[in-house]
Amino acid sequence: MDNKELIDQLALFRKGHEDAFNQIYMTLKIPVYTIAYRITYNKELAEDIVQEIFMKLAQNPPPNTVKKPRAWVFKMTSNLAIDHLRKMKDGVEFTEENLSTIHSTKEFSALQLDVEQAIRRLNEQERQIVALRLNGEMTFKEIAEILNQPLGTILWRYQKAIKEIRKQIEGRSDDT
Amino acid sequence: MKKLLFVFIGFFSITVSAPINVLATQEIDPGIRLEGMETDDGTMWWQYAYWDTTGGFPEYIGYIEFNEEVAKFEVGLTENTPENQQAILEMVPNSQVDIIFTKATYSRENQKAFRVHFSEKYMGEDSAYNLRGMNWDKDALAVFAEADQVAEYKSYFENAYPGRVVVHPEEQFNQDPVDWIGHYLAKLPPEPAYGTEEYIIHHFGEDDGTIDWRYQLWSNTENYPDNLGFIQINANQVTWEIGLVENTIAAQQEILKLVPNSVDNIVFMDADYSLNALTEVQENIIQNYLQANEHPQIYALGIMNNRVIVTVAEEVAEEYATQFNEKYGEMVQTEIGLPNQTLEETVLIEADPISHLNTSWRTLFLLGGMAAVGIFLIWQRNHSVANKQTTTGQIIDENYTLSDTEIEGIIKHSIYEPSDDVYQSLLKMLKNKNSIS
Numbered sequence: 001m002d003n004k005e006l007i008d009q010l011a012l013f014r015k016g017h018e019d020a021f022n023q024i025y026m027t028l029k030i031p032v033y034t035i036a037y038r039i040t041y042n043k044e045l046a047e048d049i050v051q052e053i054f055m056k057l058a059q060n061p062p063p064n065t066v067k068k069p070r071a072w073v074f075k076m077t078s079n080l081a082i083d084h085l086r087k088m089k090d091g092v093e094f095t096e097e098n099l100s101t102i103h104s105t106k107e108f109s110a111l112q113l114d115v116e117q118a119i120r121r122l123n124e125q126e127r128q129i130v131a132l133r134l135n136g137e138m139t140f141k142e143i144a145e146i147l148n149q150p151l152g153t154i155l156w157r158y159q160k161a162i163k164e165i166r167k168q169i170e171g172r173s174d175d176t
Numbered sequence: 177m178k179k180l181l182f183v184f185i186g187f188f189s190i191t192v193s194a195p196i197n198v199l200a201t202q203e204i205d206p207g208i209r210l211e212g213m214e215t216d217d218g219t220m221w222w223q224y225a226y227w228d229t230t231g232g233f234p235e236y237i238g239y240i241e242f243n244e245e246v247a248k249f250e251v252g253l254t255e256n257t258p259e260n261q262q263a264i265l266e267m268v269p270n271s272q273v274d275i276i277f278t279k280a281t282y283s284r285e286n287q288k289a290f291r292v293h294f295s296e297k298y299m300g301e302d303s304a305y306n307l308r309g310m311n312w313d314k315d316a317l318a319v320f321a322e323a324d325q326v327a328e329y330k331s332y333f334e335n336a337y338p339g340r341v342v343v344h345p346e347e348q349f350n351q352d353p354v355d356w357i358g359h360y361l362a363k364l365p366p367e368p369a370y371g372t373e374e375y376i377i378h379h380f381g382e383d384d385g386t387i388d389w390r391y392q393l394w395s396n397t398e399n400y401p402d403n404l405g406f407i408q409i410n411a412n413q414v415t416w417e418i419g420l421v422e423n424t425i426a427a428q429q430e431i432l433k434l435v436p437n438s439v440d441n442i443v444f445m446d447a448d449y450s451l452n453a454l455t456e457v458q459e460n461i462i463q464n465y466l467q468a469n470e471h472p473q474i475y476a477l478g479i480m481n482n483r484v485i486v487t488v489a490e491e492v493a494e495e496y497a498t499q500f501n502e503k504y505g506e507m508v509q510t511e512i513g514l515p516n517q518t519l520e521e522t523v524l525i526e527a528d529p530i531s532h533l534n535t536s537w538r539t540l541f542l543l544g545g546m547a548a549v550g551i552f553l554i555w556q557r558n559h560s561v562a563n564k565q566t567t568t569g570q571i572i573d574e575n576y577t578l579s580d581t582e583i584e585g586i587i588k589h590s591i592y593e594p595s596d597d598v599y600q601s602l603l604k605m606l607k608n609k610n611s612i613s
Binding site for chain 2: 025029030031033034037046047050051054055058111112115116119130134135149153162165166169
């Protein structure tokens with residue numbers, strides 16, 4: 001669902017078409033959840049974020065003036081995920097051993113698992129940029145605006161993250 | 177309202193001294209890729225991005241802001257001397273008229289330390305202070321409070337940090353932010369759209385006449401020559417095997433003309449079907465079967481060894497094989513699989529059906545031992561996971577290097593889906609709040 005289709009669906013939803021909300025949810029649930037999960041790496045938290053985002057979307061859909069509602073949704077997702085992550089860090093310590101919070105990846109291939117593991121080792125902001133770019137399909141410009149950082153910084157961090165993932169996969173990480 | 181850019185100053189920036197004439201010696205660290213900005217264009221835009229990316233602001237810079245009204249950078253110098261101004265101007269010969277120099281009271285290090293102090297004392301989760309955000313405003317720190325508390329906070333901070341903290345009503349926080357990125361982008365050529373030749377040139381450089389470059393172009397744009405059935409690199413990582421539907425000398429010449437620097441590294445083979453035709457069939461199956469979500473026993477789908485491979489549950493294998501055969505003939509090969517196969521399991525499971533394949537197909541399948549490069553998409557039912565792997569199921573190891581595009585493809589297709597409970601619970605919550613009516 002591109003921005004235009006999303007705008008149309010949101011307009012229908014504002015007019016009371018329940019189906020439109022269902023359509024929006026079904027289309028956006030995967031990118032929203034994937035972004036939230038890749039930032040937090042906590043299944044329950046990511047699901048809470050999905051609920052919160054769609055509740056907001058249902059109760060306060062973006063106004064007509066928002067021309068890129070996809071970016072609007074992913075920005076909210078990303079901000080919420082970071083907020084939750086910070087709150088979580090202040091509270092119960094999250095560890096990799098805490099398996100109940102980790103999403104099942106049993107259906108992933110070995111290569112996908114390696115890549116996922118490498119993403120997890122990125123820092124919070126790199127994970128955020130990678131997820132917004134690849135799972136939210138946002139432009140670098142949009143990400144720069146969301147994170148309030150120069151475009152060059154975003155591009156650099158993104159390239160650095162991809163390079164780091166490759167290093168991890170190829171077993172060349174400094175810390176492995 | 178005067179619009180100013182509040183330049184973000186990272187906590188982790190490192191301030192270092194810059195040489196007087198940096199332009200001549202300033203080179204991007206090979207480990208740092210400022211994509212699209214590799215060349216210093218002598219503008220303040222480039223320079224600012226460079227400083228911000230490397231953390232290498234000259235120590236005499238206190239702040240930098242972009243004033244949108246006059247379209248000029250305001251550079252605050254702790255020592256606003258002609259020498260320091262000249263040093264900056266020499267770094268940005270193409271932005272000299274775009275800069276206003278002013279006196280900065282504090283260095284960036286000092287400001288960062290103050291921000292940390294302020295943040296810890298007044299902005300923490302458990303803070304009793306009701307502040308809503310902070311930002312830079314030249315030398316000062318701009319903080320935001322509820323409108324009816326602005327006066328109180330103003331008085332308090334003026335007393336605690338004279339001239340250092342400016343209090344604004346919270347409505348102004350992030351209100352109508354200056355689109356400096358927009359200004360910057362307007363000066364850059366637009367980022368090429370994914371899947372275009374320009375995108376490939378942007379990421380992989382100009383066409384160097386090699387099959388490696390051409391492959392990147394074909395695979396990234398998903399636009400293969402009509403006659404091409406498959407393309408894969410041999411285990412020796414040197415020889416490329418190209419399958420052509422009409423494997424004639426003329427057709428081979430057409431390909432070789434595109435890759436004059438790889439003519440010795442290409443072996444032509446016969447292909448039954450073109451990759452474009454197979455892709456079309458694959459898309460057709462996605463649309464008619466997978467997106468409809470009515471065929472939960474189809475586990476995986478991909479193009480492999482010049483066929484579209486569909487992996488299904490054992491109990492329905494015959495039914496689907498008949499159905500696909502009627503619709504697509506031998507272009508589609510139905511395989512028995514499991515819903516949650518890993519890469520290794522996929523290879524193992526697919527080894528069995530090989531016994532009933534015809535000889536030419538089997539020969540191609542045996543190329544599985546080779547490090548072939550190509551496309552393979554698996555549609556996993558439970559989490560809509562699309563596996564990306566080499567054509568023949570090659571496991572990436574130290575002998576195989578993934579390209580950026582391949583890594584990006586894997587991340588893009590490795591996706592997660594929330595449990596159904598989330599939607600049910602969402603509907604319940606909405607119903608309770610009577611939001612959908």
